Amino acid sequence: MSEQFSLQSAYSPKGSQPKAIEELTDGLLDGERFQTLLGVTGSGKTFTIANVIQNVQRPTLVLAHNKTLAAQLYNEFKDFFPNNHVEYFISYYDYYQPESYIAKKDQYIEKDASINPKIEMMRLAATAAILSHRDTIVVASVSCIYGLGNPENFQNLAFEIRRGANLTRRELLERLVAILFERNDTELMPGRFRVKGDTVDFIPGYFNNIIRVEFFGDTIDRISEIDKITGKEKERMEYFFIYPARHFVTPESERQAAVESITAELEMVLAENRLDDLSAHRLRQRTQYDLEMIQETGSCKGIENYSRHFDRRAPGEKPYCLLDYFPDDFLMVIDESHQSLPQVRGMYNGDHSRKVSLVEYGFRLPSAFDNRPLMFAEFEKYLRQAIFVSATPGEYERRYSAQTVEQIIRPTGLVDPVVEVRPITGQTDDLLKEISAVIERGDRALVTTLTKKLAEELTEYLAGQGVKTRYLHSEVQTLERTELIRQLRLGMFDVLVGINLLREGLDIPEVGFIGILDADKEGFLRDARSLIQIIGRAARNADSHVVLYADKMTDSMREALAETARRREMQLAFNAEHGITPVTIKKPVREKEIDIKDIRHLPKSEIPNLIIELEAEMNAAAAALDFERAIQLRDRVKALRSDEGGGEATEKKSSARRKK
DSSP, X not given: OOSSOOXXXXXXXXTTHHHHHHHHHHHHHTTOSEEEEEEOTTSOHHHHHHHHHHHHXXXXXXXXXXXXXXXXXXXXXXXXXXXXXXXXXXXXXXXXXXXXXXXXXXXXXXXXXXXXXXXXXXXXXXXXXXXXXXXXXEEEOGGGGSOOOOHHHHHHTOEEEETTOBOOHHHHHHHHHHXXXXXXXXXXXXXXXXXXXXXXXXXXXXXXXXXXXXXXXXXXXXEEEEOTTTOOEEEEESEEEEOOSSSOOOOHHHHHHHHXXXXXXXXXXXXXXXXXXXXXXXXXXXXXXXXXXXXXXXXXXXXXXXXXXXXXXXXXXXXXXXXXXXXXXXXXXXXXXXXXXXXXHXXXXXXXXXXXXXXXXXXXXXXXXXXXXXXXXXXXXXXXXXXXXXXXXXXXXXXXXXXXXXXXXXXXXXXXXXXXXXXXXTHHHHHHHHHHHHHHTTOEEEEEOSSHHHHHHHHHHHHHTTOOEEEOOTTSOHHHHHHHHHHHHHTSOSEEEESGGGSSSOOOTTXXXXXXXXXXXXXXXXXXXXXXHHHHTTTTOTTOEEEEEOSSOOHHHHHHHHXXXXXXXXXXXXXXXXXXXXXXXXXXXXXXXXXXXXXTTSOGGGHHHHXXXXXHHHHHHHHTTOHHHHHHXXXXXXXXXXXXXXXXXXXXXXXXXXXX
16 A cells, blocks of 8 residues: 555535635644634535645544544545545454442442444554554544553554565564564454464454465465454465553563552552552452453553553552654644534543542552543644634634634535424424435435433334334444444335434435424533534435424524524525536445344334344345354344234244244
């Protein structure tokens, strides 16, 4: 791959884009620290930023405030820069229950987490790319401000293997073990290696295929990339650079120093006599057990709480994070900045308050406070040059940006949707009428509610009326959310109901109607900025419209309606001047990447049908001798049957279908 960014697109900048690209590029070259791109939905903000990145040729971090938006941006930038390094960095937990202690109940809650190996691989790929290539774009969630291993250790412990180099097989194995690779001759996965005679196979934590190293005596004779599935050779290599299999990797010498430092802190805390006898005993027992585990195995459960000692940081000093892996001249793009910046600002306080009771009652040493996300003031120091992107910039962006570049005109000619206000009385019947109309013309609908309970009840009601409906549940896993949106675009269902998840980042041209329930209930979900963002979700469809269900006209509604009208007028004038007829965006639907195993997005009435579909798929997989797939489907059917939503009716319906 080239070390220069090379933008690939069938389109050239149009509408407001050429001016925005020029002004933002000039601002960066002139050394402006902060700039804002005020771009409406559908104006091609991502394309504008891609052009700016190509113009300035700097490594770039794109920060998004939720995983769904991050996934969308990641895919878009990969399309724009197919020959460069575009990576994805989000939290790798499918499930995460943080460690905590509730003093009033004397209840200790142990940390419980489930790590997604695919996302962990993508995180490792992101850091490896940053350290190896300047033509790197990383799309990240707020996870990028949380503690990560020392980048110096990650880079210094990495090593290169080269064909013809003098390196014994034993030396290679020792170096792999030192950077946390595990030997497993049976099952090869990322972060593991196997040995057969003079051949060593391993899969880096950030790689999909096998790297095969063949020795002739004490010399590396051949390095090959092997397809993990077929076992066929894909490429011969002259060299390969191996990074550690985990981010938290520490040299042996520093590990011993960390053990001594942890021991010293323990003795100091106990000598202060601020803990009662029970808390002091608990702290000594837990810490000494962790120290024994670290000395024997190199790790322990909750080792991140001792990160300050491993990193040799002073008390209170900020932890290392993804931002430390970037070079000094990197560009930060903060997407939907009105949401992302407040989210970054709130992370530290939430983490600190949770750990106070853990430290006060002897569950953790005070150094646990230093395993934390960045404070906002610390985060600001990384903003050497930043572009804030938002359709509704917040106070911070407006105050500090050297310039605000407006991108109101859409190249497609699409106009902001017509917005109506209708009374709350009878809103459900009116909503059903609108949904039926939009489905009849082949489009989809989004409905946003104020509460989770109302969203679930509405989903069940619509399903009962024969409408194919899903609920975008906050607990549905990241990659499954993306698949849910893909299914909506394909027409596998017609209506998506949600709460705050329907605001930013849902790029669905098929959406022809949006219903906003309880639009007059002032609050962060119904303030002017939120309403403008929700309305904007319908701006990619030429026939779309939006209905606000409300009994009174709030200031937020008035402001949102006025801003939408202003943008409509600007676009209509541009269209008239250039003879443009708006046409709905045609956007290809990506291939399926993951199965949706969670059923919380489904109305209960549809679970029996899902079981029937899965059984048919299971039988087809078994007939094709794909037994692994058949077993997975069998387990899903079994879980669905045991779920409350299944029950006796599910079993009867499935049995009747099988008999037929």
